[in-house]
Amino acid sequence: xxxxxxxxxxxxxxxxxxxxxxxxxxxxxxxxxxxxxxxxxxxxxxxxxxxxxxxxxxxxxxxxxxxxxxxxxxxxxxxxxxxxxxxxxxxxxxxxxxxxxxxxxxxxxxxxxxxxxxxxxxxxxxxxxxxxxxxxxxxxxxxxxxxxxxxxxxxxxxxxxxxxxxxxxxxxxxxxxxxxxxxxxxxxxxxxxxxxxxxxxxxxxxxxxxxxxxxxxxxxxxxxxxxxxxxxxxxxxxxxxxxxxxxxxxxxxxxxxxxxxxxxxxxxxxxxxxxxxxxxxxxxxxxxxxxxxxxxxxxxxxxxxxxxxxxxxxxxxxxxxxxxxxxxxxxxxxxxxxxxxxxxxxxxxxxxxxxxxxxxxxxxx
Numbered sequence: 001x002x003x004x005x006x007x008x009x010x011x012x013x014x015x016x017x018x019x020x021x022x023x024x025x026x027x028x029x030x031x032x033x034x035x036x037x038x039x040x041x042x043x044x045x046x047x048x049x050x051x052x053x054x055x056x057x058x059x060x061x062x063x064x065x066x067x068x069x070x071x072x073x074x075x076x077x078x079x080x081x082x083x084x085x086x087x088x089x090x091x092x093x094x095x096x097x098x099x100x101x102x103x104x105x106x107x108x109x110x111x112x113x114x115x116x117x118x119x120x121x122x123x124x125x126x127x128x129x130x131x132x133x134x135x136x137x138x139x140x141x142x143x144x145x146x147x148x149x150x151x152x153x154x155x156x157x158x159x160x161x162x163x164x165x166x167x168x169x170x171x172x173x174x175x176x177x178x179x180x181x182x183x184x185x186x187x188x189x190x191x192x193x194x195x196x197x198x199x200x201x202x203x204x205x206x207x208x209x210x211x212x213x214x215x216x217x218x219x220x221x222x223x224x225x226x227x228x229x230x231x232x233x234x235x236x237x238x239x240x241x242x243x244x245x246x247x248x249x250x251x252x253x254x255x256x257x258x259x260x261x262x263x264x265x266x267x268x269x270x271x272x273x274x275x276x277x278x279x280x281x282x283x284x285x286x287x288x289x290x291x292x293x294x295x296x297x298x299x300x301x302x303x304x305x306x307x308x309x310x311x312x313x314x315x316x317x318x319x320x321x322x323x324x325x326x327x328x329x330x331x332x333x334x335x336x337x338x339x340x341x342x343x344x345x346x347x348x349x350x351x352x353x354x355x356x357x358x359x360x361x362x363x364x365x
Contacts, residue, residue: 053093053137054079057128066233068209070279078124094132098142101125105149115149122148155341156307159300164202164308167300171195171289172247185258186272192255193269194285196247201286201302203244204228205309205327208279208302214268216252221245230328238326310335314342 058076061067067075079093085104086096101122108118122143129141159167175191200206210228218227224245226238240248259270267276282302290300310323324335 054083057131060131068231070209071231075124075127078121079128081121082125093128094138096142098145101142101146105146118149122146156311156337157304158308158311158341159304161308161312163300164305164312167289168195168198168202168243171198172243175250189251189255189258190272192247192251193259194289196244196251196255197269197282198286198289198305199244199247200226200240201305202309203241204238205306206238207231207306207328208282211282211302212267212269212277212279215266216256216268217266219248219252219268221249221252228328231330234328234330236325236328307338307341310338311341314338 054076057079058072061072061075062069082096082100082104083093085107086093086100089100091097091100104125105118105122108121126141126143129138129143132138133141171191172195175188175195197211201208201211204226206228207230210230213229214226218229220226221240224240224242226240227235228238229235256268256270259272259274261274265274265276269277271277271281286300286302286305306327310327313323313326314320320332320335320339323338324332327335329335
């Protein structure tokens, strides 16, 4: 573990979960990043410089690139994994060679790390060494000749329109039933809040991090839009449909005042104690809401509602540029994945409705 570099244990838990020699399964003490006394020819200043280098890069990602804390934490963990890998041969990040990167990839593959995760970690290293080159701290990039591993393109999972409608209608109706209103102000407020969150997730295709970061001042219901701050602190305007506007308006007027109590809380969506919601809580709420009355489970998630929003728009003829702007994708190539999902829907429609799209029983046979 690099002294002074963010959260500890991510490398050892990551290795230990896969039985990697030197990880938690092989004894965490055997794989600790070594002190200067254990590395012949290296001084304590050099090791401190290594830790300081990682710390400065995290500051660069957070301040100049505008990355979210969760993203910075993931990058720190990936970089820490490689740093400890490099120290196996008594080297530092500044002196890492192409062979170190190749060995890092080989070890991940040996421990059954999927290609997408390997590609993400390699992307982290590319960004790190690109920063070192721009800052003139190194003259070589050990990742420049490393090919990104090919990975299968995973189609985003989405719910059917009927499944989304059933879930939203059920929670909307629950928020307005006399039983809920008779259970107390908090119960009614929470029901209105949950309904508004689900409507907003589906109507605007928001990420869960964007939902919990929304402030009351970010809503402009008179103009049917919300001002959302997404990845890289990039802001975008998200238009809202009638159902979402109604649910949000009802929550703000009847639900939020009961949850805000006497505190001055900026967050739009509040817990029963008046605090801002966490991403984990929203995930659990959406998962619980996906269980229908008959007990069937759709296993929905906030991101699945985001995918459903984009997929249903493309299926109904929306152009990719509009969907890209709605979702806040930096590259339209990311949005193009929804054309593949829509194509599967089109194939299904063809099979069901085209005269030659399905086998028909032949009379007399």
